[in-house]
Amino acid sequence: xxxxxxxxxxxxxxxxxxxxxxxxxxxxxxxxxxxxxxxxxxxxxxxxxxxxxxxxxxxxxxxxxxxxxxxxxxxxxxxxxxxxxxxxxxxxxxxxxxxxxxxxxxxxxxxxxxxxxxxxxxxxxxxxxxxxxxxxxxxxxxxxxxxxxxxxxxxxxxxxxxxxxxxxxxxxxxxxxxxxxxxxxxxxxxxxxxxxxxxxxxxxxxxxxxxxxxxxxxxxxxxxxxxxxxxxxxxxxxxxxxxxxxxxxxxxxxxxxxxxxxxxxxxxxxxxxxxxxxxxxxxxxxxxxxxxxxxxxxxxxxxxxxxxxxxxxxxxxxxxxxxxxxxxxxxxxxxxxxxxxxxxxxxxxxxxxxxxxxxxxxxxxxxxxxxxxxxxxxxxxxxxxxxxxxxxxxxxxxxxxxxxxxxxxxxxxxxxxxxxxxxxxxxxxxxxxxxxxxxxxxxxxxxxxxxxxxxxxxxxxxxxxxxxxxxxxxxxxxxxxxxxxxxxxxxxxxxxxxxxxxxxxxxxxxxxxxxxxxxxxxxxxxxxxxxxxxxxxxxxxxxxxxxxxxxx
Amino acid sequence: xxxxxxxxxxxxxxxxxxxxxxxxxxxxxxxxxxxxxxxxxxxxxxxxxxxxxxxxxxxxxxxxxxxxxxxxxxxxxxxxxxxxxxxxxxxxxxxxxxxxxxxxxxxxxxxxxxxxxxxxxxxxxxxxxxxxxxxxxxxxxxxxxxxxxxxxxxxxxxxxxxxxxxxxxxxxxxxxxxxxxxxxxxxxxxxxxxxxxxxxxxxxxxxxxxxxxxxxxxxxxxxxxxxxxxxxxxxxxxxxxxxxxxxxxxxxxxxxxxxxxxxxxxxxxxxxxxxxxxxxxxxxxxxxxxxxxxxxxxxxxxxxxxxxxxxxxxxxxxxxxxxxxxxxxxxxxxxxxxxxxxxxxxxxxxxxxxxxxxxxxxxxxxxxxxxxxxxxxxxxxxxxxxxxxxxxxxxxxxxxxxxxxxxxxxxxxxxxxxxxxxxxxxxxxxxxxxxxxxxxxxxxxx
Numbered sequence: 001x002x003x004x005x006x007x008x009x010x011x012x013x014x015x016x017x018x019x020x021x022x023x024x025x026x027x028x029x030x031x032x033x034x035x036x037x038x039x040x041x042x043x044x045x046x047x048x049x050x051x052x053x054x055x056x057x058x059x060x061x062x063x064x065x066x067x068x069x070x071x072x073x074x075x076x077x078x079x080x081x082x083x084x085x086x087x088x089x090x091x092x093x094x095x096x097x098x099x100x101x102x103x104x105x106x107x108x109x110x111x112x113x114x115x116x117x118x119x120x121x122x123x124x125x126x127x128x129x130x131x132x133x134x135x136x137x138x139x140x141x142x143x144x145x146x147x148x149x150x151x152x153x154x155x156x157x158x159x160x161x162x163x164x165x166x167x168x169x170x171x172x173x174x175x176x177x178x179x180x181x182x183x184x185x186x187x188x189x190x191x192x193x194x195x196x197x198x199x200x201x202x203x204x205x206x207x208x209x210x211x212x213x214x215x216x217x218x219x220x221x222x223x224x225x226x227x228x229x230x231x232x233x234x235x236x237x238x239x240x241x242x243x244x245x246x247x248x249x250x251x252x253x254x255x256x257x258x259x260x261x262x263x264x265x266x267x268x269x270x271x272x273x274x275x276x277x278x279x280x281x282x283x284x285x286x287x288x289x290x291x292x293x294x295x296x297x298x299x300x301x302x303x304x305x306x307x308x309x310x311x312x313x314x315x316x317x318x319x320x321x322x323x324x325x326x327x328x329x330x331x332x333x334x335x336x337x338x339x340x341x342x343x344x345x346x347x348x349x350x351x352x353x354x355x356x357x358x359x360x361x362x363x364x365x366x367x368x369x370x371x372x373x374x375x376x377x378x379x380x381x382x383x384x385x386x387x388x389x390x391x392x393x394x395x396x397x398x399x400x401x402x403x404x405x406x407x408x409x410x411x412x413x414x415x416x417x418x419x420x421x422x423x424x425x426x427x428x429x430x431x432x433x434x435x436x437x438x439x440x441x442x443x444x445x446x447x448x449x450x451x452x453x454x455x456x457x458x459x460x461x462x463x464x465x466x467x468x469x470x471x472x473x474x475x476x477x478x479x480x481x482x483x484x485x486x487x488x489x490x491x492x493x494x495x496x497x498x499x500x501x502x503x504x505x506x507x508x509x510x511x512x513x514x515x516x517x518x519x520x521x522x523x524x525x526x527x528x529x530x531x532x533x534x535x536x537x538x539x540x541x542x543x544x545x546x547x548x549x550x551x552x
Numbered sequence: 553x554x555x556x557x558x559x560x561x562x563x564x565x566x567x568x569x570x571x572x573x574x575x576x577x578x579x580x581x582x583x584x585x586x587x588x589x590x591x592x593x594x595x596x597x598x599x600x601x602x603x604x605x606x607x608x609x610x611x612x613x614x615x616x617x618x619x620x621x622x623x624x625x626x627x628x629x630x631x632x633x634x635x636x637x638x639x640x641x642x643x644x645x646x647x648x649x650x651x652x653x654x655x656x657x658x659x660x661x662x663x664x665x666x667x668x669x670x671x672x673x674x675x676x677x678x679x680x681x682x683x684x685x686x687x688x689x690x691x692x693x694x695x696x697x698x699x700x701x702x703x704x705x706x707x708x709x710x711x712x713x714x715x716x717x718x719x720x721x722x723x724x725x726x727x728x729x730x731x732x733x734x735x736x737x738x739x740x741x742x743x744x745x746x747x748x749x750x751x752x753x754x755x756x757x758x759x760x761x762x763x764x765x766x767x768x769x770x771x772x773x774x775x776x777x778x779x780x781x782x783x784x785x786x787x788x789x790x791x792x793x794x795x796x797x798x799x800x801x802x803x804x805x806x807x808x809x810x811x812x813x814x815x816x817x818x819x820x821x822x823x824x825x826x827x828x829x830x831x832x833x834x835x836x837x838x839x840x841x842x843x844x845x846x847x848x849x850x851x852x853x854x855x856x857x858x859x860x861x862x863x864x865x866x867x868x869x870x871x872x873x874x875x876x877x878x879x880x881x882x883x884x885x886x887x888x889x890x891x892x893x894x895x896x897x898x899x900x901x902x903x904x905x906x907x908x909x910x911x912x913x914x915x916x917x918x919x920x921x922x923x924x925x926x927x928x929x930x931x932x933x934x935x936x937x938x939x940x941x942x943x944x945x946x947x948x949x950x951x952x953x954x955x956x957x958x959x960x961x962x963x964x965x966x967x968x969x970x971x972x973x974x975x976x977x978x979x980x981x982x983x984x985x986x987x988x989x990x991x992x993x994x995x996x997x998x
Contacts, residue, residue, distance in 0.1 A: 045674070104689060104692065104693065104961065104964070105689075105692040105693065105961060107672050107693045108693065108694055112694060113694070116694035116895070119697070119698070119895075120691060120694075120698060120720075120722055121722070122698060122700075122722075123721065123722065124700055124703075126703065130702045130704075219650075220649050220650060220651060220902065221650065221651065223901070224651075224899050224901070224902055227898065227899055227900055227901060227902075228900075230900075230901060231900050231901070245700075246901050246904075247700045247702075247904060247908065248901055248904040248905035248908050248909060249649075249901040249902055249904075249905045250905065250909070251702070251908070251909075253700045253702070255700065289805075290805060291804055291805060294688070294691045294692045294719070294720065294961075295691070295692060295693070295694050296692070314996075376837075380837060380838070383833050383838070384833050385831060385833035385834075386833055386834075386838055386842075400775050401775050401832060401979065487776065489775055489776055490775060491776070491972050493972075493973075493976055493981065493986065493989055494969075494989035494990070494992070494993055495993070496968040496969045496971075496972045496993065514968075517961070517964060517965060517997065518964070
C-alpha cells in the first residue's frame with residue numbers, strides 16, 4: 001500500500017457529482033450494517049474472536065473506502081478479506097485444532113462438562129410420589145419477573161399414608177390441604193414444600209391446579225417463557241439433597257444429583273463415595289478401576305497428535321504405506337488417463353475421420369456422469385461373485401478383497417472416469433498446434449512417430465503440463481472415488497485403521513469420523529501433514545512444468 | 553489448482569457424501585448397523601419418497617432452512633417415514649396444549665451427526681427420533697437430557713426397550729419400537745421352516761445343487777464384515793463383545809471377543825463360510841435383491857427388508873433365526889428406536905411432556921408402528937397390533953431373549969475391528985487366531 005498516492009486525476013476536473021458520494025456512502029453504510037448484523041449474531045453466540053475479526057474488517061472498510069487515499073487497497077481489500085476468510089482461517093483453525101484432543105467425548109468446555117455430569121446424575125427417588133404440577137407466580141406479579149413456585153398435587157392413592165409420613169410436618173396440616181376428591185395440595189418454592197389450603201382451589205381434569213387464591217397459574221406458553229428457571233427450580237424435600245423438580249409441564253418428580261463436584265480439589269464424588277479426578281480431559285476414577293465419567297472436555301495436548309503420527313508404530317507404518325500409495329495412485333492415474341486421452345485425441349484429430357462431433361460427445365460421457373453414480377456402479381461391477389466384470393471376462397479375480405486387486409480396480413475406474421478430461425484438453429491443445437511445424441518436420445524427412453515424439457508431444461506438453469500437475473494434485477486428494485469404490489479397504493488382519501487403498505485424506509477422514517473414537521484433533525494433525533506434502537509436491541511440479549515452457 | 557487444506561477437503565467431502573450418496577452404499581466402517589438398517593430401509597421406500605428425502609437432505613445442510621428449537625414451537629427432527637407418522641400426533645398435541653409443532657424431515661443417515669453437531673453448537677431441535685445405540689455418544693457430548701420416566705410409565709414398556717435407553721443408570725429416551733434379525737423364508741421355494749441352521753444349510757445346498765437357486769442363503773456381510781449381522785452366531789454359545797451385567801447393560805471394561813464361547817461361535821461362522829452360506833460378496837447393496845430375485849430361499853435380515861419383499865410380491869414367512877444342532881442358540885442384537893430430548897432445548901418441559909405423555913400413548917405407538925412395521929415397545933400397543941398380524945408376532949418372537957445392542961460409546965471402537973474379523977473368518981482365517989487379533993485391537997482402541 002503506497003503512502004504517497006496522489007489524488008486521482010478526476011479530482012482535478014472538479015467536484016465529483018453528489019450522487020456518486022451518496023452511492024459510495026450508501027454502499028459503505030450497507031456493508032457496515034451487514035457486518036454489524038454478523039457481529040450481533042456472533043455476540044449472541046458468544047464468539048468473541050469472530051466479533052473482533054468482524055470489527056477489524058469493518059474498520060478496514062471504513063478506512064479504505066471513506067477516504068481518497070489508498071487507491072490500490074480499494075482493489076485489494078475484498079480479495080484480501082476473502083483470502084483471509086476462506087484460505088487462511090481454515091488453515092489456522094485446523095492447525096489450532098491439531099494441538100487439542102477435540103473429538104468425540106471431548107467436545108465440551110470443562111465447565112460444561114462439569115455441569116453436564118451433574119445434570120446427568122440426577123436420579124429419581126424410587127419411593128417418592130409423582131406430583132401433578134402447575135407453575136405459578138404471586139397474583140399481580142409480572143409474568144417475566146414474578147417469583148416462581150410449583151403448585152403441586154398428589155393424587156389420592158393407596159400409598160397416601162406412606163407419603164404423609166415422608167413429608168412430615170407438611171402433611172400435618174391434615175384436612176386443610178386436601179380437596180373434596182382426596183387430592184393433597186402443596187406449594188413448592190426454593191425454601192421448601194408448604195401445604196396449600198384447599199379452599200378456592202380449582203383442579204383440572206389431569207389433577208393439576210388450574211387456579212388457586214393468591215396465585216396466578218401460568219399457562220403452557222407463559223411458563224415456557226421462563227423454561228430455564230422452571231428447569232432449575234428445585235424444591236428441597238425429605239432427606240438431604242432431594243428436591244422436587246419439573247419432569248414435564250404437568251408433572252414433577254423427586255430426585256437428587258448423585259454426583260457432587262468439589263471445585264477446589266477438582267474432584268467428582270458419587271453418592272457411594274467414589275472419587276473421580278480430572279485427567280486428560282475426563283474425570284477418571286481415582287483408584288483406576290472402572291470407566292471414566294461420560295462427558296469430557298477439550299484441552300490442549302501440545303504435540304501429542306503429531307507424536308502419535310510419527311512415533312506410534314501402528315500409525316507410522318501405516319502412514320508410510322499410505323503415503324507411497326498416495327504417490328503411486330495419482331501418478332499412475334495421470335499417466336494412464338493422459339496416455340489414453342492423448343491417443344484418442346490424436347486419433348480423432350485426424351482430418352480423414354468422419355462424424356467426429358458424435359464420437360467426441362460420446363467419449364465425454366463418463367466425464368459428464370456424477371461420480372456418486374459411477375463410483376457405486378463400478379464398485380458393484382467389481383464384486384467377485386455377482387459383479388459384471390468377472391462374469392463377462394470369465395475371470396474369478398477377488399477385486400475388492402485383495403490389496404492388488406483393489407488397487408487395480410481403482411486405477412481402472414479412475415481411467416474410465418479421467419480419460420475424457422485428458423481427451424478434451426489434448427484435443428484443444430492439438431488443434432492449436434500449427435500445421436506448418438508438422439509439415440516442416442515432414443519436409444525434413446521425419447516419419448509420423450518421429451513427428452509425434454519430437455514435435456507434437458513437446459508442444460502438447462507445454463499446453464497441458466500445468467493441467468497434468470493440477471490433475472495430479474486433484475487425484476492426490478481424490479477422497480470420493482476411494483470412498484465409493486473400496487472405502488479404503490481391504491484391511492490387513494488386525495489393523496482396521498489403515499486400509500490398503502487409503503489415501504491420506506481417507507485415512508484422516510476415518511480417524512476424524514469413522515474410527516472407534518472419532519478424534520478430530522488427530523485428524524487435523526494428519527491434515528496439516530497432508531497440507532505440507534501437497535504444498536511440497538505442487539511446488540516441485542510447477543517448477544518442473546515451468547521448465548517445459550522453455551521449449552518455446 | 554487445489555490448494556484447500558485437508559480440513560476443508562474433509563468437510564466438503566463429508567458434506568458431499570452425506571448429502572448425495574444416501575443409502576446406496578455398503579456399511580461404513582465404524583458406523584453402527586442401525587444406520588445401515590435404516591439406510592436399507594430408505595432404499596426400500598418408493599422412488600417418490602426417496603426423492604423428497606434427498607431434497608430434504610440437501611436442504612438440511614443449510615442451517616437456515618432447518619428448523620431449530622426457538623422457544624415458540626416444539627421442533628422435532630425425524631426421518632421422512634417417521635415424520636409422516638408423527639403428523640397426527642403433532643396435530644393432537646397442538647390441539648390439546650396449544651403449542652405449535654414443527655416437524656423437520658432430516659435424512660436418516662444424517663440425523664445422528666446433525667443432531668450431535670447442532671446441539672453441540674447450542675442449536676438443534678427439541679426432540680429427535682433415533683436409535684438407542686447412539687445414546688452413549690450423545691451422553692458423552694451432552695447432546696441429550698435425561699427423561700425422568702415415572703416408574704409406572706416405565707413399567708408399561710418392554711423391559712429391554714427401556715434398558716436400551718438407559719445409560720449408567722439414567723434414562724434418556726422414550727422407546728417406541730424394537731427390531732432384530734430374523735429368518736425370512738420364501739414359502740414358495742422352501743415351504744418347511746428349518747429346525748436348525750444345519751437343516752437350513754442342507755436344504756439350501758440341495759436346492760443349489762438341483763439348480764433351483766443360486767445361493768444357500770443371503771445375509772449381509774461385505775468385504776469389511778458386519779459385526780451386527782454376525783453377532784447372533786458369535787453370541788450363540790454365551791460369548792459376545794462385552795459381558796452382560798446383572799443389573800442390565802454391559803461391562804465395557806472387559807472385552808470377551810477371544811473367550812472360548814465367542815470362538816465357538818466364530819467356528820460356526822467359519823463353517824457357514826465353508827458351506828457357502830455366508831459370503832463377503834453380499835453387502836448392503838445386493839443382499840436383499842438376491843432374495844427378491846428368487847436366487848435364494850432364505851434371507852436373514854430385519855423389518856427394514858419387508859417393504860421391498862412385499863413390493864416384489866413374494867410369499868414369505870418370518871421366523872426366529874434357527875439354532876445350531878449342538879445347542880448353540882443364535883442371539884440377535886435388539887435395536888430400539890425412540891425419542892430423545894435435546895440438552896439444549898429451549899422448551900425443556902414441553903419437550904418432556906411430548907415424549908413422556910404423548911409418545912407413550914398406545915394410539916401414538918400404533919401410528920408409529922403403521923409407518924415402520926416394527927413391533928411397538930409399549931406392551932399395550934404391541935398386544936393391539938400383534939392381534940392377527942403374524943409378521944409382528946414373529947418379529948416379537950425373534951426379539952425375545954435378545955440383548956439390546958450396547959449403547960456405550962466404546963461400541964464405536966468395536967464395530968470396525970470385529971466386523972473385519974468376521975469377514976476374514978468367512979474367507980478362511982482361523983477363528984481363534986483372528987478373534988484374538990480383534991480382541992487386542994479392540995482393547996488397544998478402548
